[in-house]
Amino acid sequence: MARTSQPALLSSADVARIIDRIAHQLIERAATVRPGSDGLADLVLVGIPTRGAPLARRLAARIEAFSGVTVDVGTVDITLYRDDLRLRGVRALESTLLPDGGIDGRLVVLVDDVLFSGRSVRAALDALRDLGRPQAVQLAVLVDRGHRELPIRADYVGKNVPTSRAQQVRVHLAETDGVDEVVVEEPGERQEVSIAARPASEERSDRGADQGGRA
Amino acid sequence: MKRHLLEAADLDRDDATLVLDTAAQIEQALAGREVKKLPTLRGRTVVNLFYEDSTRTRISFELAAKRLSADVINFSAKGSSVSKGESLKDTALTLEAMGADGVVVRHSASGAPHRLANWVRGSVVNAGDGTHEHPTQALLDAYTIRHRLGRLEGVRVTIVGDVLHSRVARSNVRLLHTLGAEVTLVAPPTLLPVGVGAWPAEVGYDLDAVLPKSDVVMMLRVQAERMNASFFPSAREYSRRYGLDARRMGALPDDAIVMHPGPMNRGMEIAAEVADSVRSTIVEQVANGVSTRMAVLYLLLGGAPQ
Amino acid sequence: MTNYLIKGAKPLGGDAVDILIEDGRIAAIGDSLSATGAEVVEAAGLIALPGLVDLHTHLREPGREDAETVETGSRAAALGGFTAVHAMANTDPVADTAGVVEQVWRLGQEAGLVDVVPVGAVTVGLKGERLAELGAMADSAARVRVFSDDGHCVSDPALMRRALEYVKAFDGVVAQHAEEPRLTVGAQMHEGDRSAKLGLTGWPAAAEEAIIARDVLLAEHVGARLHVCHVSTAGSVEILRWAKSRGVQVTAEVTPHHLLLTDACVEAREGVGGYDPVFKVNPPLRTDADIEALRAGLADGTIDAVGTDHAPHAVEDKESEWASARPGMLGLEQALSVVIETMVEPGRLDWAGVADRMSVRPAQIGRLAEHGRPIAPGEPANLVLVDPAVRSTVDPAALASRSRNSPYAGRDLPGRVVATFLHGAPTVLDGKAQK
Numbered sequence: 001m002a003r004t005s006q007p008a009l010l011s012s013a014d015v016a017r018i019i020d021r022i023a024h025q026l027i028e029r030a031a032t033v034r035p036g037s038d039g040l041a042d043l044v045l046v047g048i049p050t051r052g053a054p055l056a057r058r059l060a061a062r063i064e065a066f067s068g069v070t071v072d073v074g075t076v077d078i079t080l081y082r083d084d085l086r087l088r089g090v091r092a093l094e095s096t097l098l099p100d101g102g103i104d105g106r107l108v109v110l111v112d113d114v115l116f117s118g119r120s121v122r123a124a125l126d127a128l129r130d131l132g133r134p135q136a137v138q139l140a141v142l143v144d145r146g147h148r149e150l151p152i153r154a155d156y157v158g159k160n161v162p163t164s165r166a167q168q169v170r171v172h173l174a175e176t177d178g179v180d181e182v183v184v185e186e187p188g189e190r191q192e193v194s195i196a197a198r199p200a201s202e203e204r205s206d207r208g209a210d211q212g213g214r215a
Numbered sequence: 216m217k218r219h220l221l222e223a224a225d226l227d228r229d230d231a232t233l234v235l236d237t238a239a240q241i242e243q244a245l246a247g248r249e250v251k252k253l254p255t256l257r258g259r260t261v262v263n264l265f266y267e268d269s270t271r272t273r274i275s276f277e278l279a280a281k282r283l284s285a286d287v288i289n290f291s292a293k294g295s296s297v298s299k300g301e302s303l304k305d306t307a308l309t310l311e312a313m314g315a316d317g318v319v320v321r322h323s324a325s326g327a328p329h330r331l332a333n334w335v336r337g338s339v340v341n342a343g344d345g346t347h348e349h350p351t352q353a354l355l356d357a358y359t360i361r362h363r364l365g366r367l368e369g370v371r372v373t374i375v376g377d378v379l380h381s382r383v384a385r386s387n388v389r390l391l392h393t394l395g396a397e398v399t400l401v402a403p404p405t406l407l408p409v410g411v412g413a414w415p416a417e418v419g420y421d422l423d424a425v426l427p428k429s430d431v432v433m434m435l436r437v438q439a440e441r442m443n444a445s446f447f448p449s450a451r452e453y454s455r456r457y458g459l460d461a462r463r464m465g466a467l468p469d470d471a472i473v474m475h476p477g478p479m480n481r482g483m484e485i486a487a488e489v490a491d492s493v494r495s496t497i498v499e500q501v502a503n504g505v506s507t508r509m510a511v512l513y514l515l516l517g518g519a520p521q
Numbered sequence: 522m523t524n525y526l527i528k529g530a531k532p533l534g535g536d537a538v539d540i541l542i543e544d545g546r547i548a549a550i551g552d553s554l555s556a557t558g559a560e561v562v563e564a565a566g567l568i569a570l571p572g573l574v575d576l577h578t579h580l581r582e583p584g585r586e587d588a589e590t591v592e593t594g595s596r597a598a599a600l601g602g603f604t605a606v607h608a609m610a611n612t613d614p615v616a617d618t619a620g621v622v623e624q625v626w627r628l629g630q631e632a633g634l635v636d637v638v639p640v641g642a643v644t645v646g647l648k649g650e651r652l653a654e655l656g657a658m659a660d661s662a663a664r665v666r667v668f669s670d671d672g673h674c675v676s677d678p679a680l681m682r683r684a685l686e687y688v689k690a691f692d693g694v695v696a697q698h699a700e701e702p703r704l705t706v707g708a709q710m711h712e713g714d715r716s717a718k719l720g721l722t723g724w725p726a727a728a729e730e731a732i733i734a735r736d737v738l739l740a741e742h743v744g745a746r747l748h749v750c751h752v753s754t755a756g757s758v759e760i761l762r763w764a765k766s767r768g769v770q771v772t773a774e775v776t777p778h779h780l781l782l783t784d785a786c787v788e789a790r791e792g793v794g795g796y797d798p799v800f801k802v803n804p805p806l807r808t809d810a811d812i813e814a815l816r817a818g819l820a821d822g823t824i825d826a827v828g829t830d831h832a833p834h835a836v837e838d839k840e841s842e843w844a845s846a847r848p849g850m851l852g853l854e855q856a857l858s859v860v861i862e863t864m865v866e867p868g869r870l871d872w873a874g875v876a877d878r879m880s881v882r883p884a885q886i887g888r889l890a891e892h893g894r895p896i897a898p899g900e901p902a903n904l905v906l907v908d909p910a911v912r913s914t915v916d917p918a919a920l921a922s923r924s925r926n927s928p929y930a931g932r933d934l935p936g937r938v939v940a941t942f943l944h945g946a947p948t949v950l951d952g953k954a955q956k
Binding site for chain 2: 709712713714715716717718719720721722723725789794795796797837840841842843844845
């Protein structure tokens, strides 16, 4: 199938710029809590698999580059907390891995690729509640495409993208898809990810589509 | 995945690997947590239908279902309508009326879970049927081997003991073969079924010859009543020829592990010092049983009702 | 009594002729017969055979009338083309006295659909301990000639020897259920690859063959008649062939299901769940090699007869776990179809052969003077008309038996019994039972 005729919404350079910007915002935010590097020491970036996980790692890398401080990173798989398993069927689980310091009393920033209905974030919040008691939880997303079904908003947004419900927003990252880009697909359009470096796991690209598509 | 888990052959290599991977992710997700509970199966009902006493298997399934927030009903044959002669089919229809999403069944008759699967809409999980199969035991054994040795492909597994009457052996032979392991069965010929030649396993009678070539030794429980039926002359002779003692354990390769599905007859098929050694995975097997059964319940019951 | 003129039937598959039935006997056979007042039965294209005789039927009455009665079993027999059936002794009470066998015999007469010939138990209560009053049963109105503990083996060799000897006095025969009980404790299915896989206790072929070998030697030694029920293994056929070559007075039967089905039926297949007790039977379904040997044995006469072992069971005795289900399957209504499928269509038996194995020889073994006779003037009019061309799918719900445990459910089988005549009166016409 041919690639979408739509130009990419965000290019590789756009993605990199957004990550840099959010990294700076996180450094500032941490400094308002506790000046110096102490605030960053309290920060934990928790990626929501699939694509939130590499985004969280990239953010941590950029924060370290800008501030010299190594920030804790973790992942929380939300599959077992989803409320749509009955509708969508079971799927393979991904990693849940918290830093040794845990999350109790710390500032947890959930990181995801697309914010849509808010149900993934709700599931992640439920999972966090079972994992510990953070001092505060914030949310960073690459794309906010609207259509919230829950009272959830992002604290750090890469780009606000007005979409129709029927459209699909697809985030591709080098780690999972071989390339950094964000594209919007029209209904019925199914983009083929024709990147040689793409991982073999179909589950992953489907998973990304779920989160970027209809929740 | 098929709708039911009745025997190891219901799982192809991808399915079996998915169960093991899922179990590993669940174990990781729950590691070190105070709240060892997931909301995944909230509102689902799992019935533990146990026609045979098996406290450890029932508890393992019960814990697995509860950690996934399912409602669990324990329906044991003793003290219920079953002991008053209610047929399996009538019991099945009762469970059906109660809206059981999953039925975990243990039964002394081979094939009882297969019959049950004809009569209920929910998923049936075989928790041991007669002398047929015990697929979740094989899954937890495979999980344990993979966890300890890091792989299953090419792992040499020797299963020792009463293969004839063992549902654990049947399930393990099938599942381990599916997952690429090489299985050898060692037993007195009286405790091997006629027809074992058709199984995907090597067969031998000499334990000492096989041990140096075994990465895993799985000792099966041998019941004393087999002695009375002349399957072997005496417990002492059985133990001498087929029991795993410290001397025999010493013949194993350095990294080899010793498994037993429990409950053990210490001093019969396995010496106490072997059961308690660092090679023994017996306690791990119990812990892994919960994660593995959680994975099975999640994969069978988590999605849309079929 | 109404007379019947059968037009255009082919006796034993030969040329089409007309057959006139008067006063319960065949009055004439020829071309273009006519008879005033006779009811005409159009039989163009149909095969005429002597009425079939079953050596092995379980009618369940007295005792399990919920599974079958003499009447319902008789109707099933008539629809299957039978004019005589031997009713096995394992009823409740056991048919081990003149009183019980006479009761069964009388019930058969009252039903009037088939000659019900009671089989007497060899031992009291089928317990294998002491001989039942065999002579009293032989002398009774039921005129018992076949004695069997079927369902149980007369495993005590001394007792078996005495039974074989004793029944010589009234030309009786002991029909042995060949199963060495010590080798079949808890047995559930044929012992082989499938029993190993399915975890069901095996029923080894040797348990049957050992008893047959022993019994033919005993029969030879005492010069008695022996009949072997439901032969199921290739090894049994070999032993029988050997015994017959030595002149031992041994006869044997094979069931329709052992001619057609194997232990593969027990396993799950596409759309079938596995462990369905409708396939549980004793002796168990065996292997393809056994089927081949049984067909060859029936073709060459080593096996004398087809015996249905029609074994009706109530639903609750079959809809259960495999191990707790009762063994046995229905057979009367599909026996002829299975023989056509397995023996006639592959060319291993012609219609004269079918008549021999399903009527002539079983009647001789049971010493039934009025059955298994040639289709000739003066002979009793026990006849069946068969349409060999029709194929149909077996629907257990449509069976006349009171039970539904047919292993052939959903199978497409050839042959249809169009009419059955018992002593000159139709018990089946146009495929429908007449009462």
